[in-house]
Amino acid sequence: MTNAARVFDALHDTTRRTVLERLRDGPKSVGEIANDLPVSRPAVSQHLKVLKDAGLVNDRSEGTRRIYQIDPKGLGAMRAWLDQFWDSALTAFAAEVERDRKNEEEPK
Amino acid sequence: MTAQIRPAPVRKSIVVNAAPERAFHIFTSGIGRWWPKTHKIGKADLDRPVIEPHGGGRWYELDVDGSECEIGKVAAWEPPSRLLLIWQLTPEFTFDPGLVTEVEVTFTADGAGTRVDLEHRYIERMGEKADAMRESVSGPGGWPALLQLYADETKSEKGDVA
Numbered sequence: 276m277t278n279a280a281r282v283f284d285a286l287h288d289t290t291r292r293t294v295l296e297r298l299r300d301g302p303k304s305v306g307e308i309a310n311d312l313p314v315s316r317p318a319v320s321q322h323l324k325v326l327k328d329a330g331l332v333n334d335r336s337e338g339t340r341r342i343y344q345i346d347p348k349g350l351g352a353m354r355a356w357l358d359q360f361w362d363s364a365l366t367a368f369a370a371e372v373e374r375d376r377k378n379e380e381e382p383k
Numbered sequence: 384m385t386a387q388i389r390p391a392p393v394r395k396s397i398v399v400n401a402a403p404e405r406a407f408h409i410f411t412s413g414i415g416r417w418w419p420k421t422h423k424i425g426k427a428d429l430d431r432p433v434i435e436p437h438g439g440g441r442w443y444e445l446d447v448d449g450s451e452c453e454i455g456k457v458a459a460w461e462p463p464s465r466l467l468l469i470w471q472l473t474p475e476f477t478f479d480p481g482l483v484t485e486v487e488v489t490f491t492a493d494g495a496g497t498r499v500d501l502e503h504r505y506i507e508r509m510g511e512k513a514d515a516m517r518e519s520v521s522g523p524g525g526w527p528a529l530l531q532l533y534a535d536e537t538k539s540e541k542g543d544v545a
Contacts, residue, residue, distance in 0.1 A: 353506065353509055354391075357506065361393055361395045361503060362395060364418065364422070365499065365501060367418070367419060368397070368399070368409070368417045368499070369398075369400075369499075370417070371413065371417035372406060372409050373399075373400055375409055376400055
């Protein structure tokens with residue numbers, strides 16, 4: 276999977292978007308993230324792993340706890356978004372050129 | 384000290400089935416016919432983006448309620464071979480006149496068609512903005528807007544085709 280595809284896949288899930296939102300104001304442990312979320316801690320850990328694989332968060336050990344934070348290189352996600360954006364935009368552009376040509380060729 | 388992130392420019396190439404003149408025309412004057420409707424910055428629904436047809440012109444979004452949102456500028460208008468746009472949207476997808484990233488589009492005859500090369504460069508300048516935002520812990524991050532865009536994108540991938 277491309278980086279962009281991983282990012283999209285990671286953010287496809289509502290719970291994962293919620294998890295990511297929770298990290299906006301700073302690093303948190305799994306327990307803190309899971310607190311009052313309607314999903315189990317193992318499920319939250321699983322979501323965090325997907326976000327980590329997509330390059331959206333990273334983690335470190337602090338004693339027995341694992342602390343997650345938004346990846347400071349999140350610019351990679353921005354670039355991935357632009358990469359995907361221009362891909363879809365240019366594909367749509369080429370399709371429009373094709374449509375335009377067919378319209379021209381149609382006898383009036 | 385924050386390590387500088389230098390992402391590579393985004394580069395795309397596509398061959399379209401038209402002469403450069405027509406390809407340039409559809410890319411610019413016809414942008415409202417192909418620009419994905421989901422990619423917008425205003426609150427209202429997107430009518431169309433507008434690229435003013437001259438160097439120094441505006442590049443903005445026109446919404447269905449008549450409001451306009453700046454995207455950037457036209458730095459070079461050289462039909463039918465080259466267009467240089469300035470993209471001034473931050474990672475939060477808000478317009479920042481102090482942010483200058485470039486989108487260069489060239490149109491090269493290729494057989495009966497045209498090869499369109501697009502390069503979006505100086506993305507690291509968005510990083511400088513992003514770094515500044517991250518350094519302020521209580522400040523608003525770029526994430527909600529970006530997440531919304533991802534979410535919109537995901538929705539449009541799933542359907543809306545009808």
